Amino acid sequence: MPHKVDVHVGQKIRQRRWLTGMTQQRLAELVGIKFQQIQKYETGANRVSASRLWDIADALDVNVSFFFDGIKTEEEEARAHAETVPADLLGDKEAMDLIRSYYSIPEDQRRRLFELARVLSDVA
Numbered sequence: 001m002p003h004k005v006d007v008h009v010g011q012k013i014r015q016r017r018w019l020t021g022m023t024q025q026r027l028a029e030l031v032g033i034k035f036q037q038i039q040k041y042e043t044g045a046n047r048v049s050a051s052r053l054w055d056i057a058d059a060l061d062v063n064v065s066f067f068f069d070g071i072k073t074e075e076e077e078a079r080a081h082a083e084t085v086p087a088d089l090l091g092d093k094e095a096m097d098l099i100r101s102y103y104s105i106p107e108d109q110r111r112r113l114f115e116l117a118r119v120l121s122d123v124a
Contacts, residue, residue, distance in 0.1 A: 007044030030059035
């Protein structure tokens, strides 16, 4: 059974790759491996070595720490299940489509949209 950190790192690789519109094949080419290995990393089936994670971060234009953002302790995970936001929000295709669309909006308009969403969520 994969370790939860390996699964989390794999999900973050997939999330970033998907948000940038990059295919598994393209990422694999940039890193110098086969796309099947990217698939295994993204599912957590294979662990990503430190040097490989460094190369992936470079190819996806993020810091290595990005892949560890959001890892929760068991206590934090228990609290997260009690919240109204689904725990696997990043696994939800509709949510990911919304995020991708959001970041394609020019920054000044995006900021106004964000403020509107914040106001609407406070009202609800």
